[in-house]
Amino acid sequence: MTRLHTRTHVRSLLATGLLLGAGLTAAHATSAPPSLAVPLIPLPQQVQPGAAPYRVDATTTVSVDGEGARAVAGQFIALLGKTSALHLQPARVGKPVRGIRFEHDASLAGNVEGSYRLQVGAQGVRIRAATDAGLFNGAMTLVQLLSGGDGQDGQVPAVDITDAPRFAWRGFMLDSARHFQSIEQIKQLLDAMALHKLNTFHWHLTDDQGWRMEIKRYPKLTEVGSCRAPAGQAGVGPDGKPHLYCGYYTQAQIRDVVAYAAARHITVVPEIDVPGHAQAAVAAYPEHGVVDGPTQPSANWGVNPYLFNPREETLQFLENILAEVLEMFPGQYIHIGGDEAVKYQWQASPVVQAHLRALGLKDEEALQSHMLKRLETFLEDRDRKLIGWDEIIEGGLPPQATVMSWRGIEGGIEAATHGHDVVMSPGNTLYLDFLQTNLPDEPPGRPKFTSMQRVYAFDPVPAQLTAEQRRHILGVQANMWTEHTRTWERLQHNVFPRMAALSEIAWTAPERKSYDDFLARLPAQLQRYKALDIAYAQTALSVAMKRQDDRAGNKVTVELSNPLSYRDIRYTTDGSTPTAQSAAYPGALTLPVPTELKALTFFNGKPVADAPSRWNLDAESLLTRTDKTLAQCPQGGRLLLRLEDDNPLQGARDNFDVTIFNPCWLWEDAQLQDIRAFKVRAGRIPYNFGLLREEEAKRGYRKPVAAHGEFEVRAGCEGRVLASVPLPREAGADGFIELEAPLRAGPEQVTDLCMTFSGDTRPQMWVLDQVRLQPAK
Ligand code: ACM
Numbered sequence: 001m002t003r004l005h006t007r008t009h010v011r012s013l014l015a016t017g018l019l020l021g022a023g024l025t026a027a028h029a030t031s032a033p034p035s036l037a038v039p040l041i042p043l044p045q046q047v048q049p050g051a052a053p054y055r056v057d058a059t060t061t062v063s064v065d066g067e068g069a070r071a072v073a074g075q076f077i078a079l080l081g082k083t084s085a086l087h088l089q090p091a092r093v094g095k096p097v098r099g100i101r102f103e104h105d106a107s108l109a110g111n112v113e114g115s116y117r118l119q120v121g122a123q124g125v126r127i128r129a130a131t132d133a134g135l136f137n138g139a140m141t142l143v144q145l146l147s148g149g150d151g152q153d154g155q156v157p158a159v160d161i162t163d164a165p166r167f168a169w170r171g172f173m174l175d176s177a178r179h180f181q182s183i184e185q186i187k188q189l190l191d192a193m194a195l196h197k198l199n200t201f202h203w204h205l206t207d208d209q210g211w212r213m214e215i216k217r218y219p220k221l222t223e224v225g226s227c228r229a230p231a232g233q234a235g236v237g238p239d240g241k242p243h244l245y246c247g248y249y250t251q252a253q254i255r256d257v258v259a260y261a262a263a264r265h266i267t268v269v270p271e272i273d274v275p276g277h278a279q280a281a282v283a284a285y286p287e288h289g290v291v292d293g294p295t296q297p298s299a300n301w302g303v304n305p306y307l308f309n310p311r312e313e314t315l316q317f318l319e320n321i322l323a324e325v326l327e328m329f330p331g332q333y334i335h336i337g338g339d340e341a342v343k344y345q346w347q348a349s350p351v352v353q354a355h356l357r358a359l360g361l362k363d364e365e366a367l368q369s370h371m372l373k374r375l376e377t378f379l380e381d382r383d384r385k386l387i388g389w390d391e392i393i394e395g396g397l398p399p400q401a402t403v404m405s406w407r408g409i410e411g412g413i414e415a416a417t418h419g420h421d422v423v424m425s426p427g428n429t430l431y432l433d434f435l436q437t438n439l440p441d442e443p444p445g446r447p448k449f450t451s452m453q454r455v456y457a458f459d460p461v462p463a464q465l466t467a468e469q470r471r472h473i474l475g476v477q478a479n480m481w482t483e484h485t486r487t488w489e490r491l492q493h494n495v496f497p498r499m500a501a502l503s504e505i506a507w508t509a510p511e512r513k514s515y516d517d518f519l520a521r522l523p524a525q526l527q528r529y530k531a532l533d534i535a536y537a538q539t540a541l542s543v544a545m546k547r548q549d550d551r552a553g554n555k556v557t558v559e560l561s562n563p564l565s566y567r568d569i570r571y572t573t574d575g576s577t578p579t580a581q582s583a584a585y586p587g588a589l590t591l592p593v594p595t596e597l598k599a600l601t602f603f604n605g606k607p608v609a610d611a612p613s614r615w616n617l618d619a620e621s622l623l624t625r626t627d628k629t630l631a632q633c634p635q636g637g638r639l640l641l642r643l644e645d646d647n648p649l650q651g652a653r654d655n656f657d658v659t660i661f662n663p664c665w666l667w668e669d670a671q672l673q674d675i676r677a678f679k680v681r682a683g684r685i686p687y688n689f690g691l692l693r694e695e696e697a698k699r700g701y702r703k704p705v706a707a708h709g710e711f712e713v714r715a716g717c718e719g720r721v722l723a724s725v726p727l728p729r730e731a732g733a734d735g736f737i738e739l740e741a742p743l744r745a746g747p748e749q750v751t752d753l754c755m756t757f758s759g760d761t762r763p764q765m766w767v768l769d770q771v772r773l774q775p776a777k
Helices: 003-015 026-031 067-083 132-145 183-195 251-263 279-284 312-328 344-348 350-358 364-380 410-417 452-457 488-495 498-507 515-531 619-623
Strands: 046-049 062-064 099-104 116-121 124-129 159-163 169-175 200-204 267-274 333-337 385-389 402-405 422-424 473-480 544-550 555-561 568-572 589-592 595-603 613-617 624-626 640-644 655-659 665-671 675-686 710-715 721-726 736-742 750-757 764-775
Touching (some): 062 067, 067 099, 099 132, 116 132, 132 159, 132 183, 169 498, 183 200, 183 488, 200 473, 251 267, 251 312, 267 312, 267 364, 333 364, 364 385, 402 410, 452 498, 452 515, 473 498, 488 498, 555 568, 613 619, 619 624, 655 764, 665 764, 675 710, 710 736
Parallel strands (some): 169 200, 200 267, 402 422
Antiparallel strands (some): 046 159, 555 589, 595 613, 640 655, 675 764
16 A cells, blocks of 8 residues: 555545544644554555445344355454454344445455455445455454444444455464463463464473373373472472472363364464473383483473484384374474474483484484484375474475474575475564563563564565575464463563564565554554453553662653653653653653652553553662662673562562573662662572583682672672672572671772672572662761
8 A cells, every 4th residue: 555545545534534543633643654544453455445434333234155254253243242342143144235244255365365355335344255264354354443442433434455464374382381371361362363363373282391282192291291390499389298380281172272273263283392392201201212210391491401212112102192183283284393402312322322323324413304204204194294493404304394493584594495484483583481671570581672673673584585485484473482471461461462563574564564653553452452351561561761870969860761662751750640741751851869750651642551650769769779670790691581489389479680691780880989888688599491511511600708608799790899798508488688798998989880699509599689788877
């Protein structure tokens, strides 16, 4: 759609007084992005003026041309009932009547399945498509046209939408192995996927920490493999016995999920990870592992060494598992993992080495490829396809395999170059366990954040591919890994609203994408989330604050911003909640201490967050920093995590920002003029990570002097010790300690403080929670 078309469209809607959205005035509309008139996500390929608007009410009839369309209409009516006040009668099969009409039209088949046309006129709304999937996509668009606005008055604007997906694979992956979700929660995610026109649900069902899928032939996979004792105190009950974390899905439950997804035109792709991430399976059936002796499902995140055995009996075991998987999952693709299978156990096993030589294979990579090729043949013989993580390229790609590129896009480029199909899912852009803002109130996860802007800007088709190679890019997927996502609230927080950006990179043509325009359409999507009880992240919609303290001058300079780049920030300093009439944030603000600052982001005169952000800029705040407001020292390494406490067993737990390689917290430009001591509050949490050997070698800590090490503060990371205090052996009953370390007198007035805990205290580690400068008086 050209800009000219869009403007015409807005004008025609204005003329009929039918603008959806935020009760716009003409003045607003001329300055607002054009597609605000139809706040659809993902943005359709073409929106033109329709013949006339139409009003849907409880008497509106829905008619269809057959059973497939009737099923789509049923989904439409149900979802509309949840997202709006409109409760329509079931659809009737028969000739078109006034009202909403779903019908097939073979001429509308596009290049990628799922195209549709939606036309609004005086007689009603007509949705046509070549396939049921296309009708379903049209239905989701109509749900959006009838929801998300203020009035929810049933007005459908006069639009004529011609739409088609960019990609066939519009994916979302859920890790149910590290933490487990209920069937109801998964169905809620599937509802949300449908609303976003996502059509592929990749279900990560097996990993080191849990096997979550019933396999009738091998009951121990779930009897043994579905329970783990979490690390630290979280794994010990009040009786001192192991407190297990358990969960699996029965085959009946899985069939129910698959059917629920199919009704929403979503295909479920199960993942059975081979040959690595196999510890839970090996715990259940040690004979299919490599090392002797019992093991148990892992409590460690990261890369664990347990591999399946590459021998014939184990391949048959895996084929027998796959035979049941194929019965449950009718979709074309089966994900066989292939990622992070560190080969230590195979290298150390004389039996595996003899097997490798007997097969005439070069190395362990070739042995992995041998296993995957065998499983691919099993799948191909049954008209299915193998997809795997990009490591499956190493050692030789199975001939028909599709590659899911996660270690950046390079694996995808290589696979496409060699004529293999590809799904792009780069970790640094589309892993939703990376937090979405750098705010302290993000839940546990990976704080090197992945913003909405970053997700939105991703183009799954690398520029260097030829036209022929580009055809191999099937699509794109975001992955919700759940090591740090123990609860459903946190999971929703991480997924939403970033799923909105995912949907647009999966669906909308790149030349149609505009982040500002997306921001203008997002508030309506948030309203739909609310209607669907989706607890989306407020952090992204809130206000972020950067402060510069002047303790001597008793003032603070703050910079405010919204993480999504909404620009209208209003603030107050009198304790009241900011309104659209409050002072507009003008740029950096210098405020006296104390000030209670509140700020709220607005769009089109309405707040985008549910509550204002609030800061108490008092004297205490000048003296105190937390793990979230401190920086990390440069030698800390890349792997910054926000880790949850293992305590208490029930109820809310604290969490801590820490780099697991060389933990060190940095207070830049601390003002020490009148300070006599540092007071630290520290927690004690499990260190539970499997690392590659070369990564393990990079771990570091300062050598301890006292029996249990000490808390140390240095002037800069290489400077003199400003303060040091011995650590106790253990934390107190609440899991915390508080210590005071006197400042050793010296010349420093303003300096960087580097704070560390010395000693290797694994399997636990000290983590800084809060540090306070103790004034002399
Ligand atoms: C992965 O993140 N290991 C695919």
